[in-house]
Amino acid sequence: MAMADMPLRSWVAGANDPACDFPIQNLPFGVFSTADRGPRCGVAIGQMIVDLAACEAQGMLDAAGTFDRPRLNDFIALGRPVWDRIREQLTALLAEGADQTVPLVAMSDATLHLPIRVTEFTDFYASKNHAFNVGVLFRGPENALPPQWTHMPIGYNGRASSVVVSGTDIHRPMGQVKGEDGPVWSPCKRLDLELELGAIVGADSQMGSRISVDQAEQMIFGYVLLNDWSARDIQAWEYQPLGPFQAKALGTTISPWIVTQAALEPFRCDGAERVNPLLPYLQESRPGFYDMTVGWTMNGQRMSQTNYNVMYYSSAQQLAHHAVSGCPMRVGDLLGSGTISGPERDQTGALLEMTEGGKSPVTVNGEDRTFIQDGDEIGLFAHAQGDGYRVGFGPCTGKILPAVE
Amino acid sequence: MAMADMPLRSWVAGANDPACDFPIQNLPFGVFSTADRGPRCGVAIGQMIVDLAACEAQGMLDAAGTFDRPRLNDFIALGRPVWDRIREQLTALLAEGADQTVPLVAMSDATLHLPIRVTEFTDFYASKNHAFNVGVLFRGPENALPPQWTHMPIGYNGRASSVVVSGTDIHRPMGQVKGEDGPVWSPCKRLDLELELGAIVGADSQMGSRISVDQAEQMIFGYVLLNDWSARDIQAWEYQPLGPFQAKALGTTISPWIVTQAALEPFRCDGAERVNPLLPYLQESRPGFYDMTVGWTMNGQRMSQTNYNVMYYSSAQQLAHHAVSGCPMRVGDLLGSGTISGPERDQTGALLEMTEGGKSPVTVNGEDRTFIQDGDEIGLFAHAQGDGYRVGFGPCTGKILPAVE
Numbered sequence: 001m002a003m004a005d006m007p008l009r010s011w012v013a014g015a016n017d018p019a020c021d022f023p024i025q026n027l028p029f030g031v032f033s034t035a036d037r038g039p040r041c042g043v044a045i046g047q048m049i050v051d052l053a054a055c056e057a058q059g060m061l062d063a064a065g066t067f068d069r070p071r072l073n074d075f076i077a078l079g080r081p082v083w084d085r086i087r088e089q090l091t092a093l094l095a096e097g098a099d100q101t102v103p104l105v106a107m108s109d110a111t112l113h114l115p116i117r118v119t120e121f122t123d124f125y126a127s128k129n130h131a132f133n134v135g136v137l138f139r140g141p142e143n144a145l146p147p148q149w150t151h152m153p154i155g156y157n158g159r160a161s162s163v164v165v166s167g168t169d170i171h172r173p174m175g176q177v178k179g180e181d182g183p184v185w186s187p188c189k190r191l192d193l194e195l196e197l198g199a200i201v202g203a204d205s206q207m208g209s210r211i212s213v214d215q216a217e218q219m220i221f222g223y224v225l226l227n228d229w230s231a232r233d234i235q236a237w238e239y240q241p242l243g244p245f246q247a248k249a250l251g252t253t254i255s256p257w258i259v260t261q262a263a264l265e266p267f268r269c270d271g272a273e274r275v276n277p278l279l280p281y282l283q284e285s286r287p288g289f290y291d292m293t294v295g296w297t298m299n300g301q302r303m304s305q306t307n308y309n310v311m312y313y314s315s316a317q318q319l320a321h322h323a324v325s326g327c328p329m330r331v332g333d334l335l336g337s338g339t340i341s342g343p344e345r346d347q348t349g350a351l352l353e354m355t356e357g358g359k360s361p362v363t364v365n366g367e368d369r370t371f372i373q374d375g376d377e378i379g380l381f382a383h384a385q386g387d388g389y390r391v392g393f394g395p396c397t398g399k400i401l402p403a404v405e
Numbered sequence: 406m407a408m409a410d411m412p413l414r415s416w417v418a419g420a421n422d423p424a425c426d427f428p429i430q431n432l433p434f435g436v437f438s439t440a441d442r443g444p445r446c447g448v449a450i451g452q453m454i455v456d457l458a459a460c461e462a463q464g465m466l467d468a469a470g471t472f473d474r475p476r477l478n479d480f481i482a483l484g485r486p487v488w489d490r491i492r493e494q495l496t497a498l499l500a501e502g503a504d505q506t507v508p509l510v511a512m513s514d515a516t517l518h519l520p521i522r523v524t525e526f527t528d529f530y531a532s533k534n535h536a537f538n539v540g541v542l543f544r545g546p547e548n549a550l551p552p553q554w555t556h557m558p559i560g561y562n563g564r565a566s567s568v569v570v571s572g573t574d575i576h577r578p579m580g581q582v583k584g585e586d587g588p589v590w591s592p593c594k595r596l597d598l599e600l601e602l603g604a605i606v607g608a609d610s611q612m613g614s615r616i617s618v619d620q621a622e623q624m625i626f627g628y629v630l631l632n633d634w635s636a637r638d639i640q641a642w643e644y645q646p647l648g649p650f651q652a653k654a655l656g657t658t659i660s661p662w663i664v665t666q667a668a669l670e671p672f673r674c675d676g677a678e679r680v681n682p683l684l685p686y687l688q689e690s691r692p693g694f695y696d697m698t699v700g701w702t703m704n705g706q707r708m709s710q711t712n713y714n715v716m717y718y719s720s721a722q723q724l725a726h727h728a729v730s731g732c733p734m735r736v737g738d739l740l741g742s743g744t745i746s747g748p749e750r751d752q753t754g755a756l757l758e759m760t761e762g763g764k765s766p767v768t769v770n771g772e773d774r775t776f777i778q779d780g781d782e783i784g785l786f787a788h789a790q791g792d793g794y795r796v797g798f799g800p801c802t803g804k805i806l807p808a809v810e
Contacts, residue, residue: 006744012752015555042483078478084518086480089770119566120564120566122795125647135646138646146645146646148581148583148588148642148643150579151587151588152581152588152643154643154647154650155647155650156561156562156647156648156650157561157562157564157650158562158733159525159562160525161525161732161733161734161735161738162612162731162732162733164612169612171731172728173730173731174615174730175730176553176556176684176729178553182681183463183553183556183557185684185685185686200575206578207566207567207569207656207810208575209809210579210809216646218416231730234730237553238553238557238559239646239647239648240551240646241540241543241544241551241559241560241644241645241648242530242560242561242648243561243644243647243648243649244642244647244648244725245559246726246729246730246732247560247561247730249727249730249731250730250732251731251733268668279588279590280582280590282589305756321651321713322651322654323638324578324579324580324581324631324651325563325578325580325636325651325654325655326565326567326576326577326578326654326656326809327651327653327654327655328566328567329568330566331567333566361744381781394607404613404614404615404731
């Protein structure tokens with residue numbers, strides 16, 4: 001490799017390992033605490049965290065005091081020129097050859113927290129493979145793909161209060177499921193994951209105003225991994241006609257590190273091929289997806305792997321659609337991409353699809369699974385592969401605890 | 406009327422008028438500002454507002470400094486013992502015979518604001534008449550009432566950011582509607598209201614915990630009127646399978662005064678007769694509804710009037726169901742009751758029902774209407790009739806402005 005092609009390197013330990021999710025090209029934002037000090041903002045690099053609050057206290061960075069807060073919302077609200085300036089400054093401070101004065105904390109000494117106060121949470125349905133596969137299971141093949149699916153990003157408002165950070169245990173929910181003679185009170189027996197990305201809105205919009213796809217793109221701060229835990233039996237009984245409700249409210253797990261849009265920029269690519277032209281308000285002037293490996297594990301075993309570029313609607317299109325009726329969007333809104341599923345069984349982002357509604361078990365470490373059992377741990381992963389480095393998300397895990405009956 | 410039966414009276418002007426919504430028996434909470442001072446908390450009585458921030462500054466009341474804030478959330482979070490104590494103290498301070506020292510502001514000199522920061526907004530579907538009528542129009546009579554309807558309060562998460570206070574103009578939304586050959590970009594042509602009550606959650610619950618109906622009842626601070634503006638043509642095209650989304654995000658109007666649960670207590674009554682027994686987690690130990698007239702006007706003409714006691718699920722049952730999967734509930738969550746419709750045409754809480762999906766126009770001040778036209782103003786009203794007084798909600802109005810194309 002010629003010197004000109006060498007990726008930018010950092011003086012921070014571990015950051016130049018090609019398998020590390022957090023090279024100097026990434027610089028994802030999060031919130032961490034240490035034994036001696038409460039939650040504040042940080043940036044991951046190698047095996048370390050840049051203590052942004054300490055950087056600001058020492059005059060290395062200026063973010064109007066927002067780094068010494070327990071959520072990133074106030075920093076994000078400062079706007080894109082500040083995001084860009086901080087990224088540029090951090091890149092200079094952390095590059096090989098710079099003075100090694102940046103205050104760092106070892107990741108192993110830190111506890112990671114929910115990075116944002118989730119203002120509102122919306123979940124979409126933007127993988128055509130997933131929409132078709134799940135549609136077959138809920139409604140049969142002839143009604144599988146709803147008629148508006150190829151014309152708009154279908155979404156629903158989720159519950160923000162149940163969004164938790166990676167590593168938080170989730171109780172199997174109790175609820176109503178369909179019995180032979182009316183509903184039955186039961187622990188969920190068809191507990192599932194959904195492999196998604198979550199886009200974090202970084203700017204407000206005004207009530208009564210629409211947002212173009214290009215404007216929407218400028219409003220997105222970054223992305224997290226997102227597991228939208230789903231109680232399929234509760235969902236099947238409750239979801240008509242107003243959509244999923246308690247089936248999706250048991251918990252939604254997101255990764256602690258927000259990978260910025262700037263870090264993903266080199267991986268921009270087209271998504272799935274369009275079946276029909278979109279209405280002008282949903283058209284984008286450039287590709288809105290990222291060439292990025294995504295997948296999930298159960299109890300450490302890799303179950304599925306696909307690419308984010310299988311998706312049909314980008315986060316920017318989803319955000320534009322979200323405001324089409326004049327709905328105001330706010331800093332900290334979280335938009336789930338929808339389950340990311342490729343066409344093959346080992347590319348599906350949910351057990352419902354992988355096991356064909358529980359009919360075809362899969363093997364996990366020698367044991368059969370249709371849905372999630374108590375004690376099972378689900379992990380999501382994603383990274384975009386650069387030349388000699390990768391921009392990754394780090395882990396996004398959650399373990400299922402028994403139901404509280 | 407014997408002295409013993411006389412209702413409690415106040416020294417405040419207008420409070421003893423039997424047609425006044427705000428007698429001493431009511432004491433609803435809100436947020437107001439005046440020319441000389443910004444938003445702070447108040448209580449309505451007669452034609453006046455008790456300046457609670459000034460009361461606290463003068464040492465008459467103690468709410469830990471929460472009254473001098475632009476939303477009621479912090480006061481509400483202090484909990485039920487504080488709500489009860491403040492109500493008792495205000496009743497003593499405002500009763501006929503008390504020293505007339507309470508700082509008052511004329512309602513005509515005040516601007517009213519959104520009383521709470523809406524944490525999250527959930528809307529239910531709890532009038533059987535409404536569910537059946539709308540079900541017939543969307544899905545035909547054989548699939549009108551979903552099979553789970555009599556077993557659970559069906560609800561969906563709405564959008565909190567578009568909740569506005571009475572008097573806020575709303576733009577007719579643009580959006581996708583179904584055309585003969587795919588979707589068409591259009592202003593909404595079937596714009597509707599929904600007459601609802603909104604319950605305001607006054608206490609947090611823990612993730613992974615359920616709430617009994619009796620506990621839920623203790624968690625409700627009070628009620629507002631709520632108009633869930635609905636774009637029926639956008640809704641029909643978008644709502645399957647994940648529920649209404651942009652059709653309900655153009656705006657939701659609530660009344661500025663929160664009528665407390667304590668003020669409604671004398672009017673507690675049964676709701677609609679149960680078709681089947683509920684699962685234990687939804688059973689209540691006492692009646693959960695209020696004998697309360699509710700209705701709506703268009704351009705000043707009364708269109709419909711019914712009673713809140715036609716409802717099938719109470720707000721406490723809705724709150725218990727909302728947490729059944731372990732979803733944490735938070736102070737400031739707003740739960741829409743669902744459209745309140747009686748069985749007759751002049752008792753319906755939405756134009757969709759009243760006009761049978763636009764087929765049977767109604768006459769408003771000599772003009773035909775099927776759905777809402779630009780410039781139309783919708784008003785909601787509600788009051789519970791006591792002996793010689795009434796506990797009312799005051800106005801909840803909104804005017805529709807033309808679409809921004």
